[in-house]
Amino acid sequence: MAGTRRRAGAARRRRWPRRVLAVLLLVVVLLVGYGTGLYFWADSRLRTTEAFGDAAGRPPAGKGTDWLLVGSDSRADLTPEQRKQLHVGNDEGLNTDTIMILHHGDSGPYLVSVPRDSYVPIPGHGRGKINAAYSLGGAELLTQTVEQATGLRLDHYAEINFLGLVDVVDAVGGVTLCVPDGGLHDEKSGADFDAGCRHMDGVQALQYARARYSDPQGDLGRVKRQRQLLDAVAGKALGPAVLIPPWKLVPFVRTTLDALTVDPGTGVGALATMGTKMDALAGTATVPVASEPYVPGVGDVVVWNRAQARQLFGALRADKAIPTFDTN
Known part of the structure; x- marks a missing residue:
């Protein structure tokens, strides 16, 4: 036994x-x-739009990969209640509220903000604010304008609108953002935050990222908060609380895809790579500014510091470390 x-x-x-x-x-x-x-x-x-035409004169390809990340101010899909809640007004024009270049390769990743009021040549339309290129010719004219202004040949295009950003932030359960000393109180964007780190839902994050009228740096201060928000979203999205449980991951992926529009050559694999690069930034910058004059018929514009801008874009094109400027 x-x-x-x-x-x-x-x-x-x-x-x-x-x-x-x-x-x-x-x-x-x-x-x-x-x-x-x-x-x-x-x-x-994936929803796609033609973003890179066959226009002659595109810059030669550089080293590494360059994305154009765009936040549009479209209100077309918003109800009157949503427009009021998001503090976005009723303007029916279509411009780009946010323009950023993400570069990754042997060097980087780097995230560079392009001020939306940058005064640059818009092919076929003379000089104007860079964000007007989208309203004049959609994604194709915007990418053409950015390529000619920067000398960079863009590889990918990704666009998100107001409501899409709110939905993505909510899909990751909100994000923690640290408000600088003095707080941020902007009636037009709805931002009403005291100094310190706090958890924000999608609506609050949008208010934080859009505020500029109460910021001493105006739009140049806003682009820094936009980069801060993107970094926070990427960090939360790539955490185990979102990536591992299917009941978290699938809704997040669905929401993100519904919020994004990309060029036909950008697939899910490229988007996943972009997300990981956003969570591992080696540096951020804003295109260096020389002045902010008033141009009749155009309004207040941002004029780049041409020498420093050439240094910045030259480093990206060569896949080298970007220079550091005091104003960034």
Whole structure:
């Protein structure tokens, strides 16, 4: 009897490693199947727009990869109640509220803000504010304008609107943002935050990122908060609380895809890479500014410091460390 029990115990001990291996194999199969299925499902949901035409004179390709990240101020999909809640007004024009270049390669990643009032040549339309290029010719004219102004050949385009940003922030459960000394109180954007770090939902994050009238630096201060928000969203989205549970990951992916519009050459794999780069920034900058004059018929504009701007874009094109400027 004792011998029978010893043989049974030995058999169970021999089967135990096989059972563990079988369970682990099953988990791997499920994860791979889950990930593959999610990938193809996500790829099929991507919304695209033509962003890179065949216009002659595009800059030669540089080293590394360059994204144009755009936040549009479209209110077309907002109800009157949402416009009031988000403090975005009823302007029916369509411009770009945010323009950023994300570069990654052997150097970086770097995130560079392009002031929306930058006074640059817009192909076929003379000189104007860079954000007007979108309203004049959509994504294609905007990318053409940015490429000619910077000398960078862009590889990818991604666009999000007001409501999309709110939804993405809410999908990750909100983000923690640190308000600088003096707080941020801006009636037009709805921002009403005292100094210190605080958790913000999507509406509050949008208010924080859009405020500029009460900021001593105006739009130049706002672009810094926009970079701060993107960094916070990327960090939260790539955390285990969102990435691991399917009931968190799938809604986040769905919300993000519904919020984004990309060029046809950008797939889910490229977007995933972009997200990881946003969470590992080696540096940020704003295109250096020389002056902010008033131009009749155009309004207050931002004129770049041409020498410093050339240094900045030259470093990105060569995939080198970007220079540091006091104003950034």
